[in-house]
Amino acid sequence: MTSGPDFSDDFRTGLETLLRWRRDVRRFKPTPLAEGTLERLLELASIAPSVGLSQPWRFVVVESPERRNAVKRCFERCNAEALAYFSGERAALYARLKLAGLAEAPCQFAVFADRTTGQGHGLGRLTMPATIDYSAVMAVHTLWLAARAEGIGVGWVSILDPAEMTEILDTPPEWTLIGYFCVGYPSEEHDVPTLQREGWEQRRPPVMIRR
Template sequence: MTPGPQFPDDFRAALVNLFLWRRDVRRFEPTPLPEGALERLLGLASIAPSVGLSQPWRFVVVESPERREAVKACFERCNAEALTLFSAERAALYARLKLAGLNEAPCQFAVFADHATGQGHGLGRMTMPATIEYSAVMAVHTLWLAARAEGIGMGWVSILDPAEMATILDTPPLWTLIGYFCVGYPSQEHSVPELEREGWEVRRPPTIMVR
């Protein structure tokens, strides 16, 4: 039996620091990523845990200007509708926040969960089919941390119409949109996340979430 790795104290401390410094980046430098960086990060995402070893995540890299403009237009329509859901004060704060790096981020991609995959033979998802989507989210989180460890930022654009995105990206019917992501070097770094700095929300202590 091969013994597992032993992680020293300084590694564990650095890991906690990585968790603390993971950010949902909204402002990017236009500097392109090094050659092969995105492919490497997507490869690291693919070692994430998945139900039944199904690996249901599907990445669609969006490079064409036409598709990017279509995604941006979808975001702007959904964003305008979202403003109507808040009070005047909250809407003003929401409008002030830049919720997407769609103009500046050099890399953009969508993540889907493939409900039609035969990989994994259905193990672990007969009673909880949503575990296919949960698995895809695990891949996103793995990629996010790997990117942060290299000084690369990632932002989740969640204000999008899934049906419209499926049309824009021409995906199979049984692929479910998990999210659209902007990737690049952050234009600024802060010890406090932007939504906290802007007063949108505060982070609650974990004790109130444990029952």
Template structure:
């Protein structure tokens, strides 16, 4: 029987550092990534776990200035609506947060989940069809860690209208929009999430219940 690799203490310590230093980046340098870097990182998503080995993630790389402008316009509209939902000190704090890197990030892409995929033959999703979307998010996380290991930052822009994004990017209507991502070299490295630094929210221990 083939034995798996042995991951030693030094590796585990570095892996913990990778987890701790993975950040949702909002401020990017205009420096382009090396040629082929984005495509290689997107390819690493195939390593991610997926229900029934369905690999339902679909990546749409956005290079067109017109489409990027449309995405930014959608964000600005949704961001204004979000700001209006807060009041008092929370509204002031929200207004100070920089919640997108849509202007500076040299690379941008959207992730969709394809519920109609025949790959995997439907295994594991009869009673929980949302596992298709969960699988796409696992691909995002795998890619995120791989990027951080190379000093490349990634930011998830979630303040967008899914229907608008499907239309802007001309995605098939049966694909579910998961998120829009900015990729590039961060202007600064921070171990503490920006939302904690700004006092928006603080990380808490996991909720564990024993039955």
């Protein structure tokens, strides 16, 4: 049996700092990532936990200007529809928010969950099939923390039409879109989430119920 690592107090303090400084980045520098950086981050993402060791995440790196422009148009249309949902001061605040870094981020990729994967042989998901999607989200979070540790920012773009994204990226219809991600070096740093700074919402303590 292999002994586990002995994580020091300094390591635990650093980990808490990493968790607190992880941000959803919308403003990026144009500086490209060093060659091989994205591939390395995706490898780290792939050691995330997954139900039944299914590893259902599918990464689609988007480099084509035509596809990127199509994604941007999809976002702009969906964002306009979302704006119409709000009214009054909330609508004015929504209109001021910068909700994507699609024009600036040097690296962009989509994450899909393959619900039809045979890997894992269905273990742990017969009664809760959504655990396939949850597993893909765990990979995203793993990548996000690894990127932040290197000073790289990640922004999650969720204001998109999944069916249209499947068409734009030419992915199998059985893959479920988890999100579209912008990656690059942040042009500014904040220890408070943007939505909290802008007055959209405040971070709250955990909801904990004892039974």
